[in-house]
Amino acid sequence: MARISYVELPVTGTAPARDFYAQAFGWNFTDFSPNYAATTGGDVDLGLNGSDDQAITQVLVLVEVQDLEAALAKVEAAGGEIVVPVFAYPGGRRFHFRDPAGNVLGVFVNEG
Template structure:
């Protein structure tokens, strides 16, 4: 079943944001390079995105799906607009889309063995 399982926050300084959330809420983060860190053990995890290549401008809810290509086709068939085509990241693949109300979201498939 598809569900929002991840929320990505745009940040300029990943280390500073990571330290803030660790101190404020006791969250533990895994660093995925110098421009990305994420919690990895919650029901809904948080990503801190400081990437220039895959930068986001606002909060990005991300829906976990079982079949990414089928989800992309369903989004388009329902009237959504793909804003970032499928790309790989450590642990999976995802795409971004805009719903019919103009909200930006992402969809991803968890592929732990993917590089």
Template sequence: MSNSPKHRLNYFELRVADSGRSRDFYSAALGWQFTDFGPTYAATTTDDTDLGLDAETKGPPLAVIESNDLEASLAQVEAAGGTIVKPIFDFPGGRRFHFTDPDSIEVAIWQRD
């Protein structure tokens, strides 16, 4: 697979009850700075491994993997037996899709604009 896209874990999304409260907690507890992306979402924007606080979606945390070729990543996930649960969609800063692995764990892969 010499032409495979490059992948790295660079984002972790916590599903929280109140993104403002969680933002304030992590800012005070760890000294992190967050950017608000609307009333229900805040995130660090360090361009390293960042943390998102999502008050709109319920469920377990979501690992988000960055790719340099989103369509190739989608094809590889499907070929490996992953199930696409959210097809490619746009969001501020890029595009992503969600899939479940053979253990039904949801993961997202994204590509920057």
């Protein structure tokens, strides 16, 4: 079953954001690159995206699915517009879409 399981925040400088959330809420982060850190193991995890090549400009809600290609087809059939085609990242693949109301969300599958 598809579920919201990840929220990604755009940040400038992963370390200051990571340190803030660790101090404010006691969250532990894993650094996946110099520009990306995330909590792991929560019901809904938080990613801090300071990436240049896969940068986001607003909060990005991510839906986890079992079959990425099937989800892509369903999103398109329902009227969603693919704004970032499927791409791989360490541990999985995802795409971003715009819903009919203009909201941009991501859909991902873990493969690691």
